[in-house]
Structure formats: structure tokens, C-alpha cells
Amino acid sequence: MSLERLRTLVGEIYDLERVGFLLAWDMETTMPPDAALARAEQRATIGRAAHERLVSDELGRLLEELRGEEESLPYESDEASLIRVVRRDHEKACRVPAELRAELLREGALGHGAWLEARERRDFEVLRPHFERLLELKRRYVDCFEPAAEPYDVLLDDYERGFTTAETEHVLEHLKRELVPLVEAAREADGDELEGPFPVEGQRAFSVDLLERLGSDSRSWRLDHSEHPFTASLGIADIRLTSHFRETHLGGIFAAIHEFGHGLYERQISPSLARTPLAAGASAALHESQSRMWENLVGRGRAFWRFAYDDLRRALPGLRDVEPDRFFRAVNRIRPSLTRVDADEITYNLHIVLRFELERELLTGRLEPRDLPDAFDERMHAYLGVDVPDARAGVLQDIHWADAGFGYFPTYSLGNVMSVQIWEKACADLGDLDARIERGDFADLREWLREHLHRHGRKLTPRETLVRAAGSEIDPEPYVRYLKGKLGEVAGVAVS
Amino acid sequence: MSLERLRTLVGEIYDLERVGFLLAWDMETTMPPDAALARAEQRATIGRAAHERLVSDELGRLLEELRGEEESLPYESDEASLIRVVRRDHEKACRVPAELRAELLREGALGHGAWLEARERRDFEVLRPHFERLLELKRRYVDCFEPAAEPYDVLLDDYERGFTTAETEHVLEHLKRELVPLVEAAREADGDELEGPFPVEGQRAFSVDLLERLGSDSRSWRLDHSEHPFTASLGIADIRLTSHFRETHLGGIFAAIHEFGHGLYERQISPSLARTPLAAGASAALHESQSRMWENLVGRGRAFWRFAYDDLRRALPGLRDVEPDRFFRAVNRIRPSLTRVDADEITYNLHIVLRFELERELLTGRLEPRDLPDAFDERMHAYLGVDVPDARAGVLQDIHWADAGFGYFPTYSLGNVMSVQIWEKACADLGDLDARIERGDFADLREWLREHLHRHGRKLTPRETLVRAAGSEIDPEPYVRYLKGKLGEVAGVAVS
Numbered sequence: 003m004s005l006e007r008l009r010t011l012v013g014e015i016y017d018l019e020r021v022g023f024l025l026a027w028d029m030e031t032t033m034p035p036d037a038a039l040a041r042a043e044q045r046a047t048i049g050r051a052a053h054e055r056l057v058s059d060e061l062g063r064l065l066e067e068l069r070g071e072e073e074s075l076p077y078e079s080d081e082a083s084l085i086r087v088v089r090r091d092h093e094k095a096c097r098v099p100a101e102l103r104a105e106l107l108r109e110g111a112l113g114h115g116a117w118l119e120a121r122e123r124r125d126f127e128v129l130r131p132h133f134e135r136l137l138e139l140k141r142r143y144v145d146c147f148e149p150a151a152e153p154y155d156v157l158l159d160d161y162e163r164g165f166t167t168a169e170t171e172h173v174l175e176h177l178k179r180e181l182v183p184l185v186e187a188a189r190e191a192d193g194d195e196l197e198g199p200f201p202v203e204g205q206r207a208f209s210v211d212l213l214e215r216l217g218s219d220s221r222s223w224r225l226d227h228s229e230h231p232f233t234a235s236l237g238i239a240d241i242r243l244t245s246h247f248r249e250t251h252l253g254g255i256f257a258a259i260h261e262f263g264h265g266l267y268e269r270q271i272s273p274s275l276a277r278t279p280l281a282a283g284a285s286a287a288l289h290e291s292q293s294r295m296w297e298n299l300v301g302r303g304r305a306f307w308r309f310a311y312d313d314l315r316r317a318l319p320g321l322r323d324v325e326p327d328r329f330f331r332a333v334n335r336i337r338p339s340l341t342r343v344d345a346d347e348i349t350y351n352l353h354i355v356l357r358f359e360l361e362r363e364l365l366t367g368r369l370e371p372r373d374l375p376d377a378f379d380e381r382m383h384a385y386l387g388v389d390v391p392d393a394r395a396g397v398l399q400d401i402h403w404a405d406a407g408f409g410y411f412p413t414y415s416l417g418n419v420m421s422v423q424i425w426e427k428a429c430a431d432l433g434d435l436d437a438r439i440e441r442g443d444f445a446d447l448r449e450w451l452r453e454h455l456h457r458h459g460r461k462l463t464p465r466e467t468l469v470r471a472a473g474s475e476i477d478p479e480p481y482v483r484y485l486k487g488k489l490g491e492v493a494g495v496a497v498s
Numbered sequence: 499m500s501l502e503r504l505r506t507l508v509g510e511i512y513d514l515e516r517v518g519f520l521l522a523w524d525m526e527t528t529m530p531p532d533a534a535l536a537r538a539e540q541r542a543t544i545g546r547a548a549h550e551r552l553v554s555d556e557l558g559r560l561l562e563e564l565r566g567e568e569e570s571l572p573y574e575s576d577e578a579s580l581i582r583v584v585r586r587d588h589e590k591a592c593r594v595p596a597e598l599r600a601e602l603l604r605e606g607a608l609g610h611g612a613w614l615e616a617r618e619r620r621d622f623e624v625l626r627p628h629f630e631r632l633l634e635l636k637r638r639y640v641d642c643f644e645p646a647a648e649p650y651d652v653l654l655d656d657y658e659r660g661f662t663t664a665e666t667e668h669v670l671e672h673l674k675r676e677l678v679p680l681v682e683a684a685r686e687a688d689g690d691e692l693e694g695p696f697p698v699e700g701q702r703a704f705s706v707d708l709l710e711r712l713g714s715d716s717r718s719w720r721l722d723h724s725e726h727p728f729t730a731s732l733g734i735a736d737i738r739l740t741s742h743f744r745e746t747h748l749g750g751i752f753a754a755i756h757e758f759g760h761g762l763y764e765r766q767i768s769p770s771l772a773r774t775p776l777a778a779g780a781s782a783a784l785h786e787s788q789s790r791m792w793e794n795l796v797g798r799g800r801a802f803w804r805f806a807y808d809d810l811r812r813a814l815p816g817l818r819d820v821e822p823d824r825f826f827r828a829v830n831r832i833r834p835s836l837t838r839v840d841a842d843e844i845t846y847n848l849h850i851v852l853r854f855e856l857e858r859e860l861l862t863g864r865l866e867p868r869d870l871p872d873a874f875d876e877r878m879h880a881y882l883g884v885d886v887p888d889a890r891a892g893v894l895q896d897i898h899w900a901d902a903g904f905g906y907f908p909t910y911s912l913g914n915v916m917s918v919q920i921w922e923k924a925c926a927d928l929g930d931l932d933a934r935i936e937r938g939d940f941a942d943l944r945e946w947l948r949e950h951l952h953r954h955g956r957k958l959t960p961r962e963t964l965v966r967a968a969g970s971e972i973d974p975e976p977y978v979r980y981l982k983g984k985l986g987e988v989a990g991v992a993v994s
Contacts, residue, residue, distance in 0.1 A: 013539065014546075014547075017543035018544075020540060024520065024521070024524060024540075025517065028520060033736065034716060034717055034735070034737075035718075036735040036736075037718060037732065037735050037736030040516070040732070040734070040772070041733070044513045044516060044733075047513035048514075050510075051510075051547050220530060221530055221531050221532040224530055236533065238536070240532075240533030240536060240537070277536070277539060
């Protein structure tokens with residue numbers, strides 16, 4: 003009886019959350035611009051309705067009543083998992099006073115506006131008052147929870163439950179140590195770029211066909227246009243990818259493959275978890291492990307382009323004279339650059355290391371916001387050898403810091419690391435994946451991912467989920483090995 | 499203080515309602531088909547969240563506290579109107595027990611499925627058990643309210659607040675008496691049809707341009723495709739029209755103009771009413787008066803095609819050899835046909851008369867559901883001279899009866915009647931509209947409609963709103979006069 007009522011309540015919370023995703027998806031893909039104000043109100047109302055249910059006394063009582071049932075059931079049963087995960091969500095949500103939550107939302111919205119203006123004027127000082135206030139609010143947020151080894155643990159836990167700052171630091175320090183020297187090596191072996199234009203319609207048509215070959219179908223998937231590519235899962239059978247195709251480069255195709263990885267994760271969650279808070283990816287990093295796996299390990303591999311290059315050339319006849327090997331090297335080109343979202347596989351992680359370090363220092367007060375732009379520029383030079391021309395291209399490049407998103411950045415690199423751990427396990431289990439990929443057969447890989455990772459949804463913790471899929475705890479070494487191999491292959495640089 | 503809290507509460511109700519519209523719009527235009535089940539849950543959850551707020555004790559208390567304030571303020575002030583209209587919505591909603599409401603929703607959903615199957619099998623018997631249950635539930639619904647002159651009054655009030663069955667009957671009987679003979683006259687003068695194909699892309703491009711000339715803009719309007727055309731207003735600045743262009747006829751263009759009329763009504767509601775339940779059309783009939791006015795009085799007029807026909811021919815070169823006069827007569831052709839939604843201006847109303855009569859007889863028990871198909875077919879023959887080949891083309895043609903929508907049909911004809919009353923008043927105030935229309939100038943008409951009708955939203959009752967716009971209570975005579983004139987012009991039939 004209590005369990006049934008719990009299912010009803012969390013079903014509503016799940017519906018409201020996904021409706022919120024539709025409001026966001028529609029805003030980015032479809033909505034007429036003058037509807038922005040009304041849309042902000044709608045999103046706030048839906049968010050409040052979901053939050054009210056999550057912190058409700060009724061939910062708290064139900065969870066108490068269900069303690070016995072939870073303990074009597076196997077840990078991995080749908081029911082015990084549901085009670086356990088909802089309890090944790092409820093307890094976390096209850097710790098934050100409504101007033102602080104509202105202030106964070108409000109200041110985040112103001113920060114977003116200030117960020118746009120600061121970018122326009124290429125001046126961090128425009129954002130700084132909001133940034134300082136957000137930092138202060140985030141400190142108050144941290145204080146709502148049990149003291150952790152360091153404050154950053156609390157923020158990280160929102161995206162990567164149970165992961166500590168210390169182990170994240172261990173992984174990122176390892177990447178920094180290994181990758182900074184690789185950047186130097188790559189610079190010396192820099193090859194040439196593909197020359198456009200690449201007609202947008204050809205890229206879109208190619209991507210639509212490709213996504214179908216990878217495993218999407220029009221009964222439950224869509225591909226639309228948005229300024230920044232993203233995936234919205236409005237339900238297990240309502241997976242919406244977006245990309246942005248540009249004439250000047252092929253990034254939109256890789257973005258579509260990347261988003262397919264996110265989409266497939268959501269699509270392959272066990273139907274028995276539908277309409278519960280378990281019907282989502284286990285964590286931000288595990289989600290990213292899937293998008294990165296499809297984008298890079300599948301989509302930037304030689305085998306993949308043996309399968310797909312003829313089709314691409316048909317869609318983009320301008321590639322007629324570009325030999326496959328040159329194409330492969332061009333789409334895997336390693337070169338330090340200013341912008342995180344455009345970075346190659348190796349340098350991407352250094353953008354993350356830098357942001358992770360700065361966030362921690364800001365949170366503990368070792369770094370003052372006023373000193374942030376200089377610190378950002380200095381580290382861009384030190385880790386990437388890149389000189390930042392102005393704040394817009396530098397410290398103001400991402401939205402996350404204007405949006406109360408502290409703690410999110412490291413999950414990108416954790417996801418990269420996990421992607422290779424999981425990939426290697428899949429290869430060990432399935433045998434030669436390259437041969438399958440070369441003939442456009444992705445079914446075994448999809449099924450393996452479903453069985454070992456996707457179907458669990460949020461049942462297990464991120465750590466448990468990773469161990470289940472990869473057979474080991476997080477370990478940056480396979481990823482570093484993979485990157486070195488890639489660099490050797492692409493740039494002819496031998497790295498030990 | 500109470501008023502502020504009222505605004506907050508009804509703002510949330512409004513948000514939830516409009517989010518519900520987005521869920522419906524997306525379902526009809528965009529959603530992948532396998533998402534249907536999840537979408538049904540989402541819509542139910544949003545509907546419940548809105549309803550809970552509307553019937554909440556808090557809202558009831560607030561409305562009590564605000565009685566003094568309401569009485570001290572002018573009747574037409576935003577504040578007094580808000581309190582008055584919300585009170586009525588609250589009281590109506592509170593009268594229906596949650597259980598009955600849920601049963602109506604559930605049986606409506608089941609009825610929808612059964613309707614699809616019954617259509618497939620062309621057999622009303624498949625729908626009948628649901629139909630009987632819905633009828634019974636609707637009788638229980640009627641019993642929740644104060645006894646009215648007849649039960650149908652209660653159903654009509656949901657769409658046309660304050661309008662009685664008696665006055666609706668008066669209007670529809672008048673139409674029947676006047677129009678049945680016209681159908682005969684038209685049949686004898688039947689002219690020829692336009693011959694396609696009319697390429698869909700040409701129709702769409704023409705319609706997009708046309709909507710802009712009429713007064714839409716891409717900052718707050720969209721035009722999309724759906725099976726059945728409709729308008730969703732997701733906010734005063736988020737107006738979404740749909741149409742369905744087909745190669746075989748030009749109905750999609752007229753549907754786009756029709757939906758523009760609905761959209762303009764919502765777009766021109768006073769911004770001071772935004773995010774309140776007053777930010778909507780005054781009634782179903784008044785809404786229809788606006789869509790019909792733009793579709794028929796503007797869009798099927800000679801002046802309009804003097805303005806637009808060159809553009810249409812450019813978009814559809816197949817019309818090259820169709821002289822303007824022949825085009826005008828063809829798009830105004832009067833001919834009895836089986837299907838309500840495809841009917842011409844005159845016979846449309848007889849489809850409505852028939853349904854209105856049958857609904858009333860069913861509700862009072864004078865007609866048994868098992869006898870409905872025969873009664874439907876008999877009246878189709880009697881009023882329209884049309885023989886119904888099977889139930890799919892006959893009694894199963896509309897969704898409304900499978901969906902608990904009794905009481906809605908008559909508002910279509912009431913809207914037709916109102917459209918001419920309002921149009922004549924606009925012409926009297928503005929002088930020659932034809933000259934403006936012929937040069938593509940719709941601004942004065944839009945402004946007149948804003949000032950005299952649209953801006954009021956739901957502040958006033960439908961009756962008050964009509965009197966404000968048209969200067970008189972409902973009166974079918976201007977509409978009949980207009981139809982006779984149209985028939986004379988199109989078919990060369992002199993009618994007195």
C-alpha cells in the first residue's frame with residue numbers, strides 16, 4: 003500500500019521533471035523568442051511543483067513506513083532501489099531551506115543575464131558581483147550538509163554521488179602530469195585541417211542516416227537544431243537529440259554522435275524503471291562516458307570511417323579528393339586551442355583540470371574572484387601554451403560559473419576516463435569490435451552496454467555502476483594509454 | 499496581501515494550464531509516436547496539479563477574504579474581474595467530486611481508443627458501451643450543479659458561460675429554417691471545382707507570407723504541421739498555429755487563416771492580464787467568431803483575393819489559367835457533403851444543428867444510444883440531402899462524442915453567428931474595409947478587434963463581451979443575410 007503510494011508520488015515527480023525537460027528542449031529548438039519571460043515562469047512553476055512533492059511530509063512518512071520493506075528486499079530489486087534512491091533524494095532536498103533554494107535560482111538567473119552582458123563587454127567585472135554572491139550562496143549550500151573532508155565534496159556529490167574531491171583530484175592530477183607533455187609533442191607534429199565549405203544540408207542528411215545505423219529510430223528519437231547540442235530524454239521512448247551543423251567544419255556530425263551516446267543510455271534503461279526517479283543515467287560522468295565513447299572511441303576510430311566515409315563523401319562531394327587517411331588524421335587532430343567545447347580529445351582534459359583547480363580554490367577562499375581572470379589566463383598558458391586575448395574567450399567562455407554550476411566541470415574528464423575503462427571491458431567481452439564497426443554493425447555493442455550499464459539507470463551508485471560495467475574502480479591509466487596510442491597514430495609521435 | 503497571494507496561486511494555475519497546452523501541441527506536431535503512453539501520464543499529472551490548486555482550500559479562503567475588495571473595486575477593473583472569474587472557476591471545479599472527475603477522464607481516454615477502433619470497423623456498437631457510460635457520467639456531472647431549466651444548460655455553460663439551451667435552440671432553429679431551403683437552391687447552381695495538384699510547399703510558403711501580412715511575426719508566432727489544424731497559445735507572446743496542406747485542395751490555406759483568427763485573439767489580450775486565468779478568449783463561440791471572421795469574412799471575400807491572388811498564382815503556377823472570378827467562386831462553393839470539418843459556410847451549420855438536437859435528446863433520454871446511428875443518418879438526409887454510407891462517415895465522424903465533449907458542438911454555429919455581428923459593427927465603425935483589405939492593410943481591423951474584443955480576455959461574460967464588441971445580443975439574422983448574399987454572389991441564386 004505504501005509502496006503503491008510511493009510509486010504514485012514519485013511518478014508525478016518524474017513527470018514534472020520530464021515536463022521541465024520539454025520546456026527546456028522547446029526553448030532551445032522551437033520557441034518564438036518573445037515567449038522567453040512566460041517560459042521562465044512556466045519552468046519555475048514546474049520546478050516548484052516537483053520540489054514541493056520531493057520535500058513533502060507525506061513522502062517522508064512513506065519512506066519511514068517502507069524501511070522494513072526496503073531491508074527485507076534484495077539490494078538490487080527495483081523496489082528496494084526505488085526506496086533507497088528516493089530517500090536519498092528526499093533527504094538531500096530537505097536539507098536546503100526553501101529560501102536558499104529560491105535565492106540560488108534567482109541569483110543564477112541574474113547571473114545568466116550578467117554573464118551575457120559581461121561577454122558582450124568582454125569584462126569579468128560585470129559578472130563579478132553576481133559571481134561573488136553565487137559563491138557565497140554555494141558556501142551556504144555546502145553548510146546545509148554534514149561536514150565533508152572539504153567543501154567541494156558536497157558540490158561534487160550533486161553530480162557524482164559518493165565521489166570525493168580527493169579521488170577526483172587524484173585522477174585529474176594524473177591526467178595533467180601525463181597530458182601536458184603530450185600537448186608539446188602534438189604541437190610539433192601538427193597536421194593540416196580539412197577545408198570547407200561543408201554544406202549543412204549534406205551534413206544533416208548524413209547524420210540522420212548515420213544515427214539510424216547506430217541504432218536510433220523515428221518511433222522514439224528525433225534530431226533537431228539548437229545553438230548548443232544537447233540531449234533531452236522526455237521519457238524512455240522519447241529521446242531528443244540536437245546538433246548544430248556549420249558550413250565551416252564537421253563538428254555538428256561528431257556532436258550528433260556524441261548526443262546519440264547520451265540518448266542511447268536513456269533509451270536502454272530497463273522499462274521496469276519507467277516513470278520513476280531511477281529512469282535516468284547514474285551520474286553526470288557515466289552519462290558523459292557514453293557520449294564520449296560513441297563520439298571518440300567509435301566515431302573517431304579508423305574502423306568507423308571505413309564504414310562511413312563513402313556515405314559522407316556522397317553527402318559532401320567536396321571531400322572527393324580527401325583520402326581516408328588524411329580525413330582520419332584531420333578529425334583527430336590534436337591542437338591546443340582557446341575554447342573547451344571545441345577542444346580535441348587530449349587538450350580537453352586540461353581545460354577541465356584548470357577549471358577544477360580554480361573552483362576549489364575559489365570555494366575555500368584561496369583565490370579571490372577579482373583575481374580569477376588572471377589566474378585563468380595564467381593556467382591556460384601554463385597547461386596549454388595558449389594566450390587568452392580577452393575575458394570573453396577566457397574566463398567568461400562557459401556558462402557554468404554564472405549559473406551556480408560549481409562542481410560540474412570535473413565530471414567531463416571523469417567521464418572521459420570511464421569511457422575507456424568501459425570500452426576496454428566491452429572489447430574484452432565481445433572480442434573484435436573493429437570488424438563489427440567496419441561493417442556498420444553496432445548491435446552487439448549496444449546490447450553489451452544495455453546489459454552491463456544502461457539498464458540499471460540510477461539503481462546503483464555511480465561507483466557501483468562503474469564497477470559493474472568496467473570491472474574496476476575509476477582508473478585514469480587506460481585513458482592515458484588510449485590517448486597516447488591515438489596521438490601516435492594520428493601524428494606519428496611515439497610516446498611512452 | 500491576499501490579492502498578491504491570489505495572483506501567485508492563479509499564476510501557477512495558468513502556467514500549468516499552458517504547459518498542458520505545450521504537451522498537447524508537441525504531441526500533435528513533434529513527438530515521436532512511441533512516447534504516447536508517457537505523454538498521457540505527463541498530461542494527467544499536469545492536469546491534476548492545476549486542478550488541485552484550483553479546488554484548494556487556500557484558494558477558497560483567499561476568495562472569501564477578497565469579497566470586500568472585489569465589491570469596492572469597479573466591475574471591469576483587472577482586480578475585481580480576476581477575483582470574480584477565479585471565484586466562479588473555483589466554485590464550478592469544487593462542485594465536481596474528484597472521483598467523478600477522474601472517471602470522466604478515464605472513460606474519455608477509453609472512449610477515445612474505442613472510437614478509433616469503432617471507426618476502423620465502421621461499427622458504432624464498438625463505441626456504444628463507452629458512449630453509454632460517458633452519457634451516464636455526464637448526467638451525474640449535471641447533477642452536481644443547481645438544477646437548470648434543462649440538463650443541457652449545465653454542459654453548454656462549460657463552453658459558453660451563461661448561455662442557455664433555449665436561446666441556443668432559438669438561434670439554431672432559425673438557421674435550420676433559413677438554411678435548409680438554401681441548400682436546395684445551391685444544389686441546382688453548383689459550379690465547378692478547382693483542379694489540383696497544388697504543391698504542398700507552394701501552399702506553405704504562400705501561407706507563411708500571408709500570415710505575416712495579416713499580422714503575425716516570427717518573434718511570437720509559429721506555423722507548424724499537424725494532422726488536424728489547431729491553435730495553441732502557450733502565452734500571450736507564444737502563439738502556435740498548425741495547418742495541414744494537401745496536394746488535392748487548398749483547405750490548408752484557409753485553415754491557416756482560420757487559426758490566425760484564433761491566434762490573434764490570444765495575441766491581443768491585454769498584457770495587464772498576462773499569467774492570469776483572464777488571459778484567454780471569453781468563450782468557445784467568441785473564439786470561433788474570430789477564426790471564422792478571418793477565414794470567411796476576410797479570407798473568402800473578393801477583396802481579399804484581389805489582394806492575394808497574384809501571390810497565390812506565383813506560389814502555385816498551376817492556377818495560371820484560373821481566372822480570379824472562377825477562383826473566388828470555387829473557394830466559396832456551396833455543396834452538401836458528408837463531413838462537417840470540410841463543409842462550406844452554409845451547410846456547416848446544418849451539421850451542427852443535427853448534432854445539437856441529437857445531444858439534447860440523448861441527454862434527456864428521448865433518444866437511446868442504440869438508435870443514434872439511424873437518427874444521425876436520417877437527419878443527414880433530411881437537412882442536407884446526403885446519404886451516409888457507413889458509421890465511420892456518419893455518427894463516428896467526430897471525436898467529441900467519444901471524448902465527453904457534449905455541449906461543445908453548438909458553439910461552432912454560435913461563433914459563426916457572432917462573427918457577422920461583430921464584423922458588421924467593425925464595418926460600421928471603420929467604414930470601407932474592402933478597400934483596406936484589397937491593399938493588404940489589416941492593421942485597422944486588428945486594432946478595432948483588439949480594442950473592442952480581444953483585450954478584454956475573460957474579464958467579462960460571453961454575453962457582455964459580445965454586446966461590447968457587436969453592440970447587441972446574439973442575433974442570427976445578420977449571419978443569414980450574409981449567407982444569402984454570398985450564395986447570390988457565388989452561385990447567381992437570388993434568395994429573399
